[in-house]
Amino acid sequence: MSLLFEMHDVEKSYAVGHGPRTSLFGRRAPRRLKALDGVRLDIAAGDSVALVGESGSGKSTLVRLMLGLEPPSDGRLRYRQAEFGTLDAAGRQRFAREVAFIYQNARGSMNPRLRVRDILIEPLRLYKICPPADEAARVAALLQRVGLSAALADRFPAELSGGQVRRVAVARALAGEPTTLVADESVAGLDVSVQAQLLNLLRDLCRDMGLTLVFITHDLGVASYLCQRVAVMYLGRIVEEGPTAEVMARPLHPYTRALMQAFPSFERPLKASLAGEIPSPIDLPQGCRFASRCPDVRAACRLEDPVLTRRTDADTRTVACLFPLND
Ligand SMILES: Nc1ncnc2c1ncn2[C@@H]1O[C@H](COP(=O)(O)OP(=O)(O)OP(=O)(O)O)[C@@H](O)[C@H]1O
Ligand SMILES: [Mg+2]
Numbered sequence: 001m002s003l004l005f006e007m008h009d010v011e012k013s014y015a016v017g018h019g020p021r022t023s024l025f026g027r028r029a030p031r032r033l034k035a036l037d038g039v040r041l042d043i044a045a046g047d048s049v050a051l052v053g054e055s056g057s058g059k060s061t062l063v064r065l066m067l068g069l070e071p072p073s074d075g076r077l078r079y080r081q082a083e084f085g086t087l088d089a090a091g092r093q094r095f096a097r098e099v100a101f102i103y104q105n106a107r108g109s110m111n112p113r114l115r116v117r118d119i120l121i122e123p124l125r126l127y128k129i130c131p132p133a134d135e136a137a138r139v140a141a142l143l144q145r146v147g148l149s150a151a152l153a154d155r156f157p158a159e160l161s162g163g164q165v166r167r168v169a170v171a172r173a174l175a176g177e178p179t180t181l182v183a184d185e186s187v188a189g190l191d192v193s194v195q196a197q198l199l200n201l202l203r204d205l206c207r208d209m210g211l212t213l214v215f216i217t218h219d220l221g222v223a224s225y226l227c228q229r230v231a232v233m234y235l236g237r238i239v240e241e242g243p244t245a246e247v248m249a250r251p252l253h254p255y256t257r258a259l260m261q262a263f264p265s266f267e268r269p270l271k272a273s274l275a276g277e278i279p280s281p282i283d284l285p286q287g288c289r290f291a292s293r294c295p296d297v298r299a300a301c302r303l304e305d306p307v308l309t310r311r312t313d314a315d316t317r318t319v320a321c322l323f324p325l326n327d
Helices: 059-066 089-098 116-126 132-145 150-154 162-175 192-209 220-226 244-249 254-262
Strands: 003-018 030-044 048-052 074-079 099-102 180-184 212-217 229-234 237-243
Touching: 003 059, 030 059, 030 212, 030 237, 048 059, 048 220, 059 180, 059 212, 089 099, 099 162, 116 132, 116 150, 116 162, 132 150, 132 162, 162 180, 162 192, 180 192, 192 212, 192 220, 212 220, 220 229, 220 244, 229 244, 229 254, 237 244, 237 254
Parallel strands: 048 212, 048 229, 099 180, 180 212
Antiparallel strands: 003 030, 003 074, 229 237
């Protein structure tokens, strides 16, 4: 199994103004927000991985780094064994074609003045997928592939429903014949039945075309439906990672358990959400970043920052907790 993405202690911080003056003439120290703080994750070809975490946990930032849209502040990020910064123009073009991205805001990612046909033709020409004479047939095939009628090619994005727009976004992502699909919150804000249709579409595409999938969501239920592996993020770090079925059946991190209790199901009423406030990524507390909200917190948790580790060599899962659940 070949590794596509390797992330080792990836950090990303942003300058966000200055701290308070410490003396009358003292300089105000620049403040930095740590959007990612030591992310470790490997993604192999054929994997389907869900990045799950609440708003602000750093999911979209991680994806921007994975796509090479921004450089990491620290750490190592490689694609097919090559550091991102070292890719030449040809390597970058190949990467852009292999790894297709579906934006968090599908409608906003489309040029409102282009018809669906032209939105889909753009990548066909960019990556020289087919001769101009075959473009119309390609567009029709792409629309059919995502369950839309060929007649929609004449419409503008504003003339499509939320579900249709996301299908067009999927079709555009498939146009370059990628090997990997990265989708940021692709089903959020849709009604349940449209969401289910889109999830089925993505699942079928991955199965039929052998695509690698990186799916970003704040919904653990969606993650478990679509992805074989799940990585749970909290405040810029992955706190638990492993096969979805195992993580869902037996969460090791108290945050994963809290996320599971927070998503509604018909059998189980919604439990009270997490106590306490999520700490600011500007002034992270010492020790475990989840300590301020953890129901099982102990004294050691406020002192030592746990790293993401495998508990035994045979373990398929990793967890960043000094006192994992179910141990
Ligand atoms: N360019 C930037 N400058 C400053 N702070 C940023 C920047 N981009 C992201 N952040 C901060 O980094 C943190 C992580 O943001 P990110 O968008 O990655 O979260 P997310 O998990 O995708 O959230 P959501 O579920 O709401 O999309 C947030 O605190 C955000 O405010
Ligand atoms: Mg996001």
